Amino acid sequence: MTERSPREKRDPLARKKARHVSPATRSRAMHAMSARAAQGRFVLQVCTDCDKATYPPRDACPYCWGELVWQDRPNGAEILCETIIRTSTDLYFRDHLPWRMGKVALDAGPVALVHLHQDLGVNDRAAVRLMLDRGGNAALFALPPTGEIDMTDPQLREFTVPVAGKTVLVSDASSAIGLAVVKALHDAGAGLIIAGMLPPERLTDQKHPILNLDGVQPVPLDIVDQVSLSEALSKVGGPLDIVINTARHVRGGGVSEQANIVEQRRAFDVSAIGFTRLAQACAPMLAGRSHGAFVDLISSDALAGATDNAAFAAAEAARLSLLQSFRHEMRSTGVRVLSVFTGPVEDEHHQPVPPPKVAPARLAAAIVDALHQGREQSCVGDVASDAMARWLSDPMLYAREKNL
Amino acid sequence: MNRTPAPYDGVAVCAPVTAPYVRFSPESAHWWAGKLLRQLAEDTGFGPADIDGFCFASFSAGPDTAVGLTQHLGLTPRWLDHLPTGGASGVMALRRAARAVQCGDAEIVVCLAADTNQIDSFRHSLANFSRFSQDAVYPYGFGGPNATFALITDAYMRAFGVTREDFGKLCVAQRANAMSNPLALQRRPLSLEAYLAARPIADPVHLFDCVMPCAGAEAFIVTTPEIAKARGLAAASVLATIERHNAFPEDPVQLRGGWAMDIDQFWASAGISPADVDSLQVYDDYPVIVAMQLADLGFCKQDEVADFIRRTSFDIDGDLPLNTNGGQLSAGQAGAAGGFQNMTEGLRQILRQPLGDQVPNAEISVVSGFGLVNYDRGICTGAAALRAMK
Structure with a gap:
């Protein structure tokens, strides 16, 4: 057991930490996006008439009012602006502050708010992954487009299940x-x-x-x-x-x-x-x-x-x-x-x-x-x-x- | 392109009233509305039977709307409107009420915004603000409007070379203006050093870039010049108004608002130029939106906004008296009433009924509204030019 970290010790009288999850209310269209995100796909709604992609999820095309269908689309993006959120009224995010997020222009067309990986900044290229947050809903996470992704990013860890030491x-x-x-x-x-x-x-x-x-x-x-x-x-x-x-x-x-x-x-x-x-x-x-x-x-x-x-x-x-x-x-x-x-x-x-x-x-x-x-x-x-x-x-x- | 709007003949705007704001209130929006109507009655002599038009704006009156308010407050109007447009609702109420009065659909229209702020109610109203927010904004750190405007501010600073010191100048000037307003929630002097040293909220937005949510109510009356005169009420005429929603949807980040689409027509209809404006009351949820309005309303060019801020004095006795009651940044943001306080303050300055210091020789006020961040930008914008009636 020499190379393995010792198991977590637990004080039976210690206060149990409350576990909150990210805000959960979503529209039906967003649930459809989450269902596809669960399969590891990157999808956007695309109009069957004008072929334009749209985001956030809508119930009609904002360009021609045509019908929208979910399609796999390229996930490249450029980061437009960023912020570090340091206060929140939400209990889940309060436990995880500060939180970096930003806005990207997706190569597929729309702009979107995203979670930002620690190695990314404004004007950087990014690969946007559709991941499930702790509430089980789809969220866009901007990751470095090439090279090894640092999985120790504390925000990214919230979207994954680390195995090491568990x-x-x-x-x-x-x-x-x-x-x-x-x-x-x-x-x-x-x-x-x-x-x-x-x-x-x-x-x-x-x-x-x-x-x-x-x-x-x-x-x-x-x-x-x-x-x-x-x-x-x-x-x-x-x-x-x-x-x-x-x-x-x-x-x-x-x-x-x-x-x-x-x-x-x-x-x-x-x-x-x-x-x-x-x-x-x-x-x-x-x-x-x-x-x-x-x-x-x-x-x-x-x-x-x-x-x-x-x-x-x-x-x-x-x-x-x-x-x-x-x-x-x-x-x-x-x-x-x-x-x-x-x-x-x-x-x-x-x-x-x-x-x-x-x-x-x-x-x-x-x-x-x-x-x-x-x-x-x-x-x-x-x-x-x-x-x-x-x-x-x-x-x-x-x-x-x-x-x- | 557009048909020129008809002038607002036969319209008088009068009787600005403000219920003193409080940080938290256990009362309801209905209570605040009732309290303000009582105050309005004392100021003007109008009772429930006199009011034949009612326009209402609120975020916290749910499940009621203007409909529920009529029965709750004993009004029997022949003209009714409910505005869900928050920060743009004051200007929009004026536009709608003015046409109703001008066309004879109503004679005495009370435009009223009231919102309460109970402990923890801000969190709940944030969580249920809009569908796009639920789907695509709040899951990203739940920073509320602070985060949305942080992104806009970040992009705006990069695009136009505006610095924190420039935003600080606006906030410091508004605080100086608030110091004579006994109703402002924040009246302690604010120095640029203190502004710059404030804690970050959502970078680059810091503490003094943010409004304080509170409870309060604002109202004004739109009627005919004859009725205003008969009641002995000082009144203003409407020179011009504009309104626009979801402007420039193709802009990746909001660096301009809907005003920019219609501003030439605005000044042409008003028959004045920005240089003629004696008091400017713009929506100020964050200083970046103030800067945006300075450019979009035509006071300076978009790429010269930093220079314009640096060379202009925004104090009550300055070159361009701006948000002379302190604005929401110092007076507080009472929900939808935050979209009315620019109207009431703009009116007060030209009717010579200021809460605090009087802008010298004020005849013309321009009022500008901005509301409702549905997703990544403010959707509703509007502006109005008002001139004191002789």
């Missing part, structure tokens, strides 16, 4: 995915990684080198079992910053053909009931943290079902539904709930599935990247990306194709 729970670390996630977190400098080991594995049996890395603490954990979950969390013994739910129960089979009710029940127990148990137990712990996050690994089969994995897909669909409700619940606490979609994974559960498949290490890297970018929704690999694109463009057609 305490992370991986709900199922005994799988190939789980092991890869533990390794990636370790490499990213996580302070303590609590690695859930699904019974009947015993801690004393754990010879895997990843589980013996510095800062990795295996604990028995089955999120389906409330007692197991309570015991595992009681062993955290300090703040918990991030939860990564890698638990899943992948089995083949249809609905009326080759269906196994026992397997189906287990799949729902893990993906849906287990998710709820884990979320319920961890939510209050995460809510007290400055950069709390819950990452859920979810199958892209959740979007539209899957004939060959009907029970698993249904359980994952239930999980997606619960995830969306949970995300909304956590908005008021500032805890980010991130979903990482994947198709078949290169692991024992997908042995009969042809490629392309996602390597566990790639999935793990994507999870760490989603945290570092504060990206609410990610798709890893070609299968998941293709599934999301088709589902977004025509969900009924996709459901039909997917289940042919």
Whole structure:
């Protein structure tokens, strides 16, 4: 543990710091922008008649009153003016003053107020990223257009989830995915990684080198079992910053053909009931943290079902539904709930599935990247990306194709 | 391009009244409106039955509008208007009331702005100010108007070489003017050194660039010269007015306001030039907006504004008496009443009823309004030229 910073000490009688989130009221048009920002896109409203881009979000084109649609646009910009806000009546920003913001002329046309990265000033070129603020709403953040971005910028940290030095729970670390996630977190400098080991594995049996890395603490954990979950969390013994739910129960089979009710029940127990148990137990712990996050690994089969994995897909669909409700619940606490979609994974559960498949290490890297970018929704690999694109463009057609 | 507006024949503006401002008030906007009407009645003799036109501006009367105010305050007008235009509402009330009186739709129109300022109400009114603010301004640090005008000030200083000392001169002159106004909330002398040494609020905006939100009310009456005379009320005529909203939307940063679109027509209609103005009452939420109006109203060229500020005295007995009651920067900003105090003060100076010191030989006042930062700039602008009736 020599190179890792010591864990935060906590005085049980110290006053608990109140966590506020950035102002939350938005128009419906702005929510549409946020929904796209959640996917990591940079979009603006563009008029279908005159092709001009507009911002802030409107309900009609201000140039010709034509219809506006959301389109991906270039995110380059030039900074016009800046200020450092030193007083605010808002409780969230009061906790984070001083705050730098400015105005940019976007290459796409409109001018916009933006959060300013510390390395930028007036007349500089910038790349404007559409990020989600602590209230979960889209905001424009001007970043240096080239070179490495200094992620220690205190304002930028508010839009991301730092991993270094943090305490992370991986709900199922005994799988190939789980092991890869533990390794990636370790490499990213996580302070303590609590690695859930699904019974009947015993801690004393754990010879895997990843589980013996510095800062990795295996604990028995089955999120389906409330007692197991309570015991595992009681062993955290300090703040918990991030939860990564890698638990899943992948089995083949249809609905009326080759269906196994026992397997189906287990799949729902893990993906849906287990998710709820884990979320319920961890939510209050995460809510007290400055950069709390819950990452859920979810199958892209959740979007539209899957004939060959009907029970698993249904359980994952239930999980997606619960995830969306949970995300909304956590908005008021500032805890980010991130979903990482994947198709078949290169692991024992997908042995009969042809490629392309996602390597566990790639999935793990994507999870760490989603945290570092504060990206609410990610798709890893070609299968998941293709599934999301088709589902977004025509969900009924996709459901039909997917289940042919 | 535009049809020339008809002159304001048969219109008299009179009876400026001000309810003394307080920093915080537990009362409602309705209470402030009622208190001011009572004061107006004592000054003029007009009672509820006399008033047949009512124009109201307020940010804090919700859920009521001018409609609720009629029943609340026992008015039965045959002409009613509600102005949501804040800092531009005084000039706009004058424009609307003047045409109503001129055309006979009403004879005695009370134009009134009232706002309260309860503890913490400023925060709430900020949070719900406009849709664009909710979506695209307040999530960026929630600096309120200070941040918006900091960006404008930053760009303005870079564009025209205006310095903090120049803005300081305006603020110091207005404070000097406020010292004779017993109703001004801030009357302690302000030195340029103290101005420059003030703490930053949202750079480059510092403490003395900001108005103090407060509670208060302002009103005036628009009627016919005959009625004013019969009641023994000193009155002014309207030489010209202009109004513009969302001007120059293509400007990336607001370096000019709507006045610049119509100012030639303004002076031509008024039949006077800037040199004829005895008192200038411009909207002053921040000194950058004062500087902007000096240029846009035609007192100097835009790129010469720094030089104009340096060589002009803005004191009550100076070259260009400016915001002679101290303006909002010293007297306080009572919500929408902040868009009326330029009207009442401009009237007072030419009607020889000043709250404080009198501008010597004042005959002509120009009043200018600016209101409503919907997103990144003030949307509503207007100006009026008034001359004392003999």
